[in-house]
Amino acid sequence: MNMMPPKELEVAKMILETLNLEDITPDDIDPKAPLFRDGLGLDSIDALELSLGIQKEYGIKLKANDDNITQIFSSLRALTSYITKNSQ
Amino acid sequence: MTQKWHNLSERGSPFALRLILWIALHLGRTIARAVLFPITLYFLLLAKPQRLASRHYLSRALKRPPTLKDIARHIHCFASTILDRVFLLADQSDCLDVHIHNADLILDRVAQKEGCILLGSHLGSFEVLRVLAVSHHKLPLKILMYPEHNQHITQIFSALNPEVADTVIALGRMETLLEVGEYISQGYIVGMLGDRVVGDERSTSCEFMGEQTPFPVGPMLLASTLKAPVILFFGLYRGGNRYDIHFELLSDKITVDRKNRAEELQLHTQQYANRLEHYTHMTPYNWFNFYDFWNDQDKID
Numbered sequence: 001m002n003m004m005p006p007k008e009l010e011v012a013k014m015i016l017e018t019l020n021l022e023d024i025t026p027d028d029i030d031p032k033a034p035l036f037r038d039g040l041g042l043d044s045i046d047a048l049e050l051s052l053g054i055q056k057e058y059g060i061k062l063k064a065n066d067d068n069i070t071q072i073f074s075s076l077r078a079l080t081s082y083i084t085k086n087s088q
Numbered sequence: 089m090t091q092k093w094h095n096l097s098e099r100g101s102p103f104a105l106r107l108i109l110w111i112a113l114h115l116g117r118t119i120a121r122a123v124l125f126p127i128t129l130y131f132l133l134l135a136k137p138q139r140l141a142s143r144h145y146l147s148r149a150l151k152r153p154p155t156l157k158d159i160a161r162h163i164h165c166f167a168s169t170i171l172d173r174v175f176l177l178a179d180q181s182d183c184l185d186v187h188i189h190n191a192d193l194i195l196d197r198v199a200q201k202e203g204c205i206l207l208g209s210h211l212g213s214f215e216v217l218r219v220l221a222v223s224h225h226k227l228p229l230k231i232l233m234y235p236e237h238n239q240h241i242t243q244i245f246s247a248l249n250p251e252v253a254d255t256v257i258a259l260g261r262m263e264t265l266l267e268v269g270e271y272i273s274q275g276y277i278v279g280m281l282g283d284r285v286v287g288d289e290r291s292t293s294c295e296f297m298g299e300q301t302p303f304p305v306g307p308m309l310l311a312s313t314l315k316a317p318v319i320l321f322f323g324l325y326r327g328g329n330r331y332d333i334h335f336e337l338l339s340d341k342i343t344v345d346r347k348n349r350a351e352e353l354q355l356h357t358q359q360y361a362n363r364l365e366h367y368t369h370m371t372p373y374n375w376f377n378f379y380d381f382w383n384d385q386d387k388i389d
Contacts, residue, residue: 020346036262045290045309048265052313064267073262 004031011080018053019046031077047073058087102240109244112174117183120171128164138378145381148297149372165373169213169325176219177249183329186216190335193319194277198227203272204317206279207307209364212324212374216331222252230271232257232280265310272316282307282360292354294361299382308356312344320363324371336363
């Protein structure tokens with residue numbers, strides 16, 4: 001699992017730091033698994049905190065009525081790709 | 089066990105609901121209130137889980153074993169507020185005598201476009217505030233709630249007043265609280281109820297009515313994340329046509345230290361529980377959690 005691309009690893013660390021998930025390491029996150037509910041088990045409060053974290057870290061403002069909001073938060077890989085595309 | 093209230097099927101057929109609605113709107117509040125007596129009797133005799141829940145609750149609130157008359161009064165109080173929702177939504181609230189205490193807490197913030205969290209409960213009626221705020225005063229208000237509950241009644245009430253129905257932010261979606269954050273930053277008042285733990289929602293144990301009771305931590309967590317003020321709200325039915333709306337400032341800004349997050353969230357939630365208990369003692373028949381709130385059933389089993 002050390003094969004995680006650097007950007008993905010960075011976003012994984014940001015998620016864990018933002019949500020204060022001390023007992024999880026980036027290696028525990030399956031990049032393709034859902035972040036919410038079934039996968040990491042995050043809830044709506046986590047989504048809010050995560051969006052504020054993304055805004056602080058990358059200057060990207062996520063909006064609840066973005067059509068693809070569910071897609072953006074669907075996995076670590078999807079979130080990383082969204083951040084990469086929008087942070088330049 | 090905490091989802092019991094969600095599983096209680098709605099009693100009363102759509103036809104009966106429409107009949108009562110017709111009576112209320114065409115024959116007026118006095119006659120419609122007369123119909124509440126047979127309705128109360130019907131629930132008293134046939135709605136066993138609600139009757140048991142009422143009995144368990146009242147024995148705590150009244151500090152004595154409740155009589156059948158106490159339980160009937162409890163159901164009647166609930167039915168009265170449901171009926172009054174019709175008059176409120178149909179813009180016939182002139183028949184009600186509503187007293188508002190500490191309205192400035194809300195109005196000052198609206199004037200300054202400062203968003204806040206309005207934290208209520210199932211003690212009394214939220215509708216009395218929602219309608220007055222939205223229809224009469226055009227205040228920027230949104231209410232966070234589960235949309236599916238009580239479907240027939242929701243449909244009827246939505247049809248009565250689509251503007252008020254439109255204030256709902258549906259809970260249960262991943263992006264729900266992102267939406268709340270956006271509204272608060274635009275200066276909206278966002279109302280929510282803080283007394284029921286639903287499903288696997290995060291909760292904390294608070295001393296309430298003499299017992300450790302789970303309460304959701306969501307509202308305080310949300311307030312601390314958004315750095316939004318929390319104002320408590322109680323819309324109490326005082327019998328006859330009288331309502332008292334009380335606002336209280338819980339905190340201008342909830343700050344939670346990350347290291348002691350659980351403990352600090354518990355303290356803020358306990359403050360809410362304390363005020364809820366205060367108003368519950370003041371108006372015991374306004375308690376509208378007709379389900380096994382303290383998990384009494386589990387203790388008996």
